[in-house]
Amino acid sequence: MSHPDRTIIALEESHFGLDGGAMFGIIPRPLWAKTNPPDEANRIQMSARCLLIIDPDRVTLIDTGMGVGFSDKEREIYNIRNQDAGLRAALSQHSLRPEDVDEVILTHLHFDHAGGLRTPADDGTLRPTFPNARHWVQRENWSWAHSPSARDAGSYRKGDFDLFDAADAPPLNLIDGIAELFDGVEVLPVHGHTFGMQVVKIEAAGQTYAFVADLIPTASHLRDPYVMGYDLQPLKTVEEKREILYHARRDDWILIFEHDPTTAMARIDVDGRGRVIPVPVETLSHT
Template sequence: MTLYPVETGNFKLDGGAMFGVVPKTIWSRTNPADSNNLIDIAARSLLIEDGNRLILIDAGLGNKQSDKFFSYYNRWGDFTLDGSLKKFGFHRDDITDVFLTHLHFDHCGGCIQWNKDRTGYQPAFKNVKFWTNQNHWKWATEPNAREKASFLKENLFPMKESGQLHFIGNTDKNFIEQSELGFGIHFVDGHTDKQMLPQLKYKEKTIVFVADLIPTVGHIPLPYVMGYDTRPLLTLEEKNIFLNKAVKEKYYLLFEHDAHNQLCTLKQTERGVRLDQTYSFNELFN
C-alpha cells in the first residue's frame, strides 16, 4: 500500500466561524486572519494505492459552482485535483473508489461535474464507487436548516442517479470497525451526523484522516470547536476521547483543512493534549 497527499485547492473561511467561542486574540496565534477576518484553509484529500484499488478520501470543492458561489470562499493557490493526481502519475479515471468522510460541499463537490453541454450533472469519476453511510446520506438529503447550505443537491443526487453510490455499515460513534474498504473508521457525530474518519496503518505508523473533527493544528485544544458544528458539546466529548486515544496509541493526524501543516503528533501536558510535532508527508515517509 502507498499513500499520497492530494491537494485539491485552497480557500478561506471566516476565522470566527472556524473557532466558535474562542477569542480571535487567541486563535489568531496559530491561524492568522487577513483584513476580512478570513483564514487559510486547505482541501486536502488522501489517495490510497492498494493493489488494484486506488481509493480517494474526499474530493474537494470541485469547479462546477458559480463565480458568485466561489467568491464567498476566496480560493487561492495553484493546486487542483487533476494536477495533484498527475504529479503522482495518476488520472481521475484511474480512481476505483471515493470514500467521503461526509457530504458537505467542500468534501464532496469534486465528485460531480457538469456534463458536456452543461445541461445537467454527471460523476467526475467515471469508474468509481462513491462510499458514504446510510445514516449520513439520510441526514444530508433531508437536511436541517442549519446545514442545508452545505448539503447541495447538485453534489448528492447525481451520485445516486449514476448507480455509483454505495453505503458502508454504521456502528456506534468512536468505535473502529473494519469497513468494506479494508481500513478502520472512527464515526463521530458532533460536526454532522455519522462523519467517518479513516484510520490506516502505513509504514509502521497509525494515521487518522481527521477531516472536520480537528480541522487544523489550531483546533487541537479541547474547547476549540467550530461554530459550524451542529452539536458542539458532543464534539467536545468526541474530541476528548479521540485525543487521549491518539496520544496513547501514537496516532499521526493527517489534516484535511490545515493549509500549512499536513500531519502532526500529540502529547499529554498539564493543560491537556497538545501539539507535539508537525510534519510534511515527504519528510515523514520519504
C-alpha cells in the same frame, strides 16, 4: 497487518477561506488569530485536503474537495483559489487519472468535502469525477444530507451528490456504523460536527493514521474548547475529540488534518502545561 506496500499521499484540491469566528466558536479572536491570522474579511486560510491511498491492487481517495459548483460571487465569498478540478493534476503526479480511482470514501457530504464528486466533461456537462469507483458514506449522513436542519442546510448541496440518482451512476455503498471497508482501512462514525460523519483510520507500513476531517479541522483545533461554530453538537465534538486524541497519543497515531493550510500531518504530544500540541510530520507522502 502492517501493509508495507501501502502508500498514503496528501493531495491539495484547493485553498479557500472561512470566517475565523465561525471556525473557532467561543474562542476570542486575539487567541485564534495568533495561529490563524485572518484577512481583511475575517477569513482564515483553509486547505481542501484529500488523502490518496495506493495499494498494489487498489487506489482509494478520501474526500473530493470543493469542486466546481460555485458562482463567481460564492468563489469570492469563500476565496476559492489554487483549485485542481477533479484532482487531475495532483493524481497525474503519481501516474494516475480520476478513472483509476477504485474507492472514494466520503467523510461526510458537506460541500467542501463532497463538492468534487462531479467535474465538467468536454461538452461542459457535469459528470462523475470518479466513474469507476465505489463510493462510501455513512447511511446516517446520507439521510441527514437530504433533510438537514435549517442551521446546516447551507453546508449540504444536493447538486453535489444527486449524481447517484442517475441510472449510470457509480456504485454508492451506505455504511452502518463502525466498519472495516477493506483490510487496514476502518471508518469510525462521529456526530458532533454533523450526524454520521466518519473518521477514517488507516494502517500503512506499521503506522496508524487517522484522517480526522471536521472533528479536528486544523492543528489549531486540538484543545478542548477549540470547536467550530458550525458544529451541531459542540459538547459531543469535545467528547469525540478527546477519545481520538487519547488513542493518538497512546498508540502513536499520525493525524491528518483536512483543512490546515500548512500542517498536513502531525503526531500528538503535550506541553509543559499539559496542553495538547501537534508535532508536525514534514513529508506529505508516506510508504
